[in-house]
Amino acid sequence: MSQTTTAQTTTAQTRRQPTPLNGVDTPALFATIDVVKAQPELAAFQFRATNRWISGTNSRTRIESFSGAGGEHTHARVFEYDADHPAVLVGKDEGPLPVEFLLVALTSCLTSGIGNIAAARGVTLTEVTSTIEGDMDAQGILGLSDRVRNGYSRLRVHFTIKGDAPPEKLRAILEQSKARSAVFDVITNGTPVDISVDAG
């Protein structure tokens, strides 16, 4: 009981006197959370991209703007990414495979969360690295088997986290990041996708 009280007091103190940490503007983060708490309609975001086929399996995706927090926003610069298949899958290797961009999305989302949550909990991080691997049986995408799924059968992520907190506190930061990760949610639980087309 006294342990619980102590923990609550610590949390309250952290929230009362946040200081920037790990490159996170912790006061701004808490202020943002408070503003959205008061006006939940500000939480509505829409992210967008456009893609243009170049040749073969090579295409280029452009990310420029999004809406959220009650307005339209333009990124600091336009981000463009080529994707392609490698030679062994009959492409020109002009970019990673589309399935490799899923690995970028998942590791970076969990890592962003670790940065934010560690700062909110007053933990200074010295290292966050991760490796991710995904298993895929290409019989699915090659149309050779209806019993094999097209996508990854399983993904594994391994983190190394170092900082000025005991191992259990660092592990708890990762757990909280996973519990609040947008990409982890989409990849583990799935999201409905509507596809429409103008053809001709």
Add this chain to the structure above:
Amino acid sequence: MSQTTTAQTTTAQTRRQPTPLNGVDTPALFATIDVVKAQPELAAFQFRATNRWISGTNSRTRIESFSGAGGEHTHARVFEYDADHPAVLVGKDEGPLPVEFLLVALTSCLTSGIGNIAAARGVTLTEVTSTIEGDMDAQGILGLSDRVRNGYSRLRVHFTIKGDAPPEKLRAILEQSKARSAVFDVITNGTPVDISVDAG
């Protein structure tokens, strides 16, 4: 009945005399499919990435090698991608948001499929462009509501496809791409993710 027979004959002819089209080495694509059909163990692929936290919500993911088709492969070059949160989400906008990389993965996967399938069906493409948008209520990731999911509630993709085939044939190519898309499968159906950590 005769229509079915005609369709089968056309398919068989296409497979007998494939020619490169749309930048796709169609003979190599069919040869690859035949080799994997004969040796299904060659279909086992593993894709990988490593991620390193930089500061705040900014991290960098590196993609370099993968295994598949019975061996190890190195990409033509190392691909590195920064992800970050934008200012409105208290980041420095050093890269797209992790959830925006999901948009790259999905549009580029469907588009790669369209390139391959059109070539396999003898259709010359002149344009494949798409826009994608995803709705997200940030109350989830900000920890303000347990009733709101963390990830996208819905994604919408709109394609424009032009080529030397009637609209229904172009639409069927998109349908087949969707039916064989690795990323569409992962995003709509979900994939198990194992996370482990060394902390301290």
